[in-house]
Amino acid sequence: MPVQSYTDTIAAIATPLGNGGIGILRISGPESGEILRRVFRGGSDPLSQPRRLILGDVQDARGNVLDRCLGVWMPGPHSYTGEDVAELQCHGGLRLLRLLLDALLEAGARLAEPGEFTLRAFLNGRMDLSQAEAVLDLIQAKTPTGAQLATAQLRGALSQPLSELEEGLTRLRAGMTVAADFPEDADAPPEDQVLADLDFLLNEIERLLENAAQGQLYREGIRVVLAGAANAGKSSLLNRLLAQDRAIVTEQAGTTRDVISESIDLGGLPVLLTDTAGLREQEDLDQAEQIGIARSRTAISQAQLLLLVVDSQSPGEELPELLQQTEGQPRLLLLNKIDAASPARLEETARLCGELAPDTRQIPLSAASGEGLPELRTAILEAVSLSADQEQASPLVINGRHSQELRLARENLLAAEATIRSGLPLDLAGVDLEEAAWHLGQISGSQAGDGLLDAIFSRFCLGK
Numbered sequence: 001m002p003v004q005s006y007t008d009t010i011a012a013i014a015t016p017l018g019n020g021g022i023g024i025l026r027i028s029g030p031e032s033g034e035i036l037r038r039v040f041r042g043g044s045d046p047l048s049q050p051r052r053l054i055l056g057d058v059q060d061a062r063g064n065v066l067d068r069c070l071g072v073w074m075p076g077p078h079s080y081t082g083e084d085v086a087e088l089q090c091h092g093g094l095r096l097l098r099l100l101l102d103a104l105l106e107a108g109a110r111l112a113e114p115g116e117f118t119l120r121a122f123l124n125g126r127m128d129l130s131q132a133e134a135v136l137d138l139i140q141a142k143t144p145t146g147a148q149l150a151t152a153q154l155r156g157a158l159s160q161p162l163s164e165l166e167e168g169l170t171r172l173r174a175g176m177t178v179a180a181d182f183p184e185d186a187d188a189p190p191e192d193q194v195l196a197d198l199d200f201l202l203n204e205i206e207r208l209l210e211n212a213a214q215g216q217l218y219r220e221g222i223r224v225v226l227a228g229a230a231n232a233g234k235s236s237l238l239n240r241l242l243a244q245d246r247a248i249v250t251e252q253a254g255t256t257r258d259v260i261s262e263s264i265d266l267g268g269l270p271v272l273l274t275d276t277a278g279l280r281e282q283e284d285l286d287q288a289e290q291i292g293i294a295r296s297r298t299a300i301s302q303a304q305l306l307l308l309v310v311d312s313q314s315p316g317e318e319l320p321e322l323l324q325q326t327e328g329q330p331r332l333l334l335l336n337k338i339d340a341a342s343p344a345r346l347e348e349t350a351r352l353c354g355e356l357a358p359d360t361r362q363i364p365l366s367a368a369s370g371e372g373l374p375e376l377r378t379a380i381l382e383a384v385s386l387s388a389d390q391e392q393a394s395p396l397v398i399n400g401r402h403s404q405e406l407r408l409a410r411e412n413l414l415a416a417e418a419t420i421r422s423g424l425p426l427d428l429a430g431v432d433l434e435e436a437a438w439h440l441g442q443i444s445g446s447q448a449g450d451g452l453l454d455a456i457f458s459r460f461c462l463g464k
């Protein structure tokens with residue numbers, strides 16, 4: 001862990017920049033106590049009562065009282081940053097908070113960079129890099145499940161298996177060095193043991209990557225597009241899933257002209273649901289509808305999951321072409337309007353769809369009555385390989401950077417395994433293992449360079 005001791009003291013407004021009930025100013029660094037004493041006049045000295053809220057006045061260098069607020073003193077190392085930290089809970093007016101911040105800067109603090117509090121927490125060993133990134137995920141979480149997963153990561157869901165991996169790898173490398181240098185040494189692990197240990201590490205990485213794929217979905221969500229012939233009921237379905245009258249629905253074909261997107265929370269999965277203009281071939285389409293249809297085609301090509309809506313009473317002549325064009329894309333066929341279709345018509349439509357797209361799952365439903373909607377929700381989750389039963393899954397919120405480093409570490413371990421299996425001397429595998437350790441260190445931060453840290457922490461907001 002890179003330990004660095006800062007000599008300066010930073011300050012920032014930690015609450016959102018707007019008017020609110022309260023606004024919090026945060027100070028961290030060796031001068032925090034001094035600065036707090038300079039600006040805060042409480043009923044008692046906050047420094048003599050760590051972690052206690054003290055009521056007092058904040059004043060500027062000229063002695064003007066700016067606000068009445070609560071001050072709290074949190075001495076390091078048991079603070080968020082690991083340094084001496086002070087916070088002022090004031091009234092939440094933006095203009096007022098700026099004045100108060102000025103007073104802190106006048107009293108000797110420097111304005112914090114975005115993410116600098118969390119960067120200091122990382123550099124002081126209060127959290128590893130994956131936990132610091134979880135702080136960012138937590139702030140930006142799109143659904144309650146996303147927030148829960150980020151909290152789990154903050155509490156060590158990734159750091160813990162990761163540090164076990166790093167330790168396992170270190171032990172393995174140490175054993176192999178002994179085996180290479182002193183093959184007769186009783187402590188040297190036999191080749192079988194080395195291979196078994198490597199296998200164990202590989203399985204562990206594999207498991208993390210699998211959970212990561214799920215976690216990424218919960219974190220970033222998926223783009224789901226409703227497409228199909230005009231009048232099939234796409235907008236009605238959008239409204240039904242949103243539980244809100246968002247898109248205009250009429251009996252006329254060609255109602256929707258533009259692409260409409262809304263977010264929904266589907267069992268914790270953030271879904272960006274897009275309604276599109278119905279596809280239809282006709283000579284006399286006006287210009288708006290033609291542009292709308294072109295936009296539909298773009299949306300269709302960018303979807304991560306397509307919901308192809310079919311009127312089960314009459315599937316329409318556009319269906320074969322649409323099915324052909326979207327072949328190979330993840331998709332579901334929604335046989336809509338089952339409330340109005342006779343059983344014979346429904347069966348006929350299902351048979352036709354089965355012929356045209358034998359591998360595509362069909363879901364009979366009704367946007368009007370809501371029948372089949374629970375099945376649709378489950379099918380969407382299953383289509384992106386998520387269990388509708390969240391208790392069973394243990395997704396990890398790993399970002400793209402983490403999974404990339406895990407994959408590179410896996411490649412290094414596989415290369416090491418191949419070297420050993422081919423009967424080459426054990427120490428030749430050492431370089432690969434060293435590299436694997438380096439990649440794991442990029443996730444925990446034990447090997448992270450300044451460039452990486454800058455890239456990560458600059459994405460934070462001010463005051464975090």
Ligand SMILES: Nc1nc2c(ncn2[C@@H]2O[C@H](COP(=O)(O)OP(=O)(O)OP(=O)(O)O)[C@@H](O)[C@H]2O)c(=O)[nH]1
Nearest residue numbers: 230231232233234235236254255256278337367368
């Ligand atoms: N009976 C019945 N009618 C439905 C159902 N879903 C939609 N409709 C009707 O079908 C007609 C077209 O619905 P829309 O939701 O506008 O269809 P659309 O696919 O968005 O149509 P375009 O925007 O023109 O492409 C409306 O009159 C709806 O009330 C359903 O499940 N059952």
Ligand SMILES: [Mg+2]
Nearest residue numbers: 234235255256
């Ligand atoms: Mg529509």
